[in-house]
Amino acid sequence: MRQCLIIILILMLGAASAAKITVGPESADYTKIQQAIDNATDGDVIEVHSGTYHENVYVFKPVTLLGIDTGQGMPLVDASGAGSVITLATNGTTVKGFNVTGSGHCGCGNSGILVDSSNNYITGNEIYKNKYGIYVKPGMINNTFLSNDLQENNITVLDNGGNHWDADTSAGNGKSLTLQNAGITALGNHYSDYDELTEGCNDTNNDGFCDLPKKFDGGSGQDNHSSIFAMNH
Structure with a gap:
């Protein structure tokens, strides 16, 4: 009984x-995302308000980065042409609701989101005009990518498998997002280089998903249920 009370107390203190x-x-704890991460504790939620943040964000603690539209749209993180925009270097992080652009152009992995860890959740981001949109390093697994919009990246995705890209295509699951085509719901990622018939994407049953998987430019990974429409986040 005493051991149970101790465990409960530890959990309560952690929460x-x-x-x-x-x-x-303005009117926030920090003006830079990296400052917030540096001073955060494991499990903290970092809410980033609308604005433009010229920085390379290095996430080395298991925190939640949550973009908040405070009236001027989703926050924009711009690496200004150097390195990766956001690097996930520890397991168990969440990145949601950001515009991500401006990586360097090195083929060494400069990307919008560089994943160098496992068990992360990346959702609801607009990732555009980077060398790689998303680059998952070899051996990194069990990362989940849903409802992201990848536009005009030199290489859309590099992933060798073991991660989760597939949308739940069932309607009414409580987790669906509305696509720009009214009335169609999905939880799929959208790729600007794979949303037209000439690019290999055909939607014969009009469910809002390409019939065939989106095979990634780099690696052996693929998205079996990619959306044909850009997402409304």
Whole structure:
């Protein structure tokens, strides 16, 4: 009984230690995303307000990065042509609701989101005009990618498999997002180089998904249920 009470107390203390940290141009805890990460504790939620953040974000703690539209759209993270925009270097992080652009052009892995860890959740991001849109390093597994929009990246995705890209195509699952085509719901990623018939994407049953998988430019991974429409996040 005493051991159970000790375990409960530890869990309560852990939950109490998790905090919400804000980042924004004004009226926030920090003005830079990296400052917030550096000062965060494992499990904290970092809310990033609308604005443009010129930085390379290196996530080395298991935190949640949550983009908040405070009236000027999703926050934009721009690496200004150097390195990767967001690097996930530890397991168990979440990145949701960001515009991600401006990586360097090195074929060594400069990307919008560089995944160098496992068991992460990346969703609802607009990732565009990078060397690689998403680059998953070899051996990194059990990462989940859903409802991301990848546009005009030199190489859309590099992934050698072992990660989760497939949408739940069933309607009414409580987790669906509405596509730009009204009335169609899905939880798929959209790729600007794979959303037309001339690119190999055909939607014969009009469910909003390409009939055939999107095979990634690099590696052996693929997305079996890619969306034919850009997402409304």
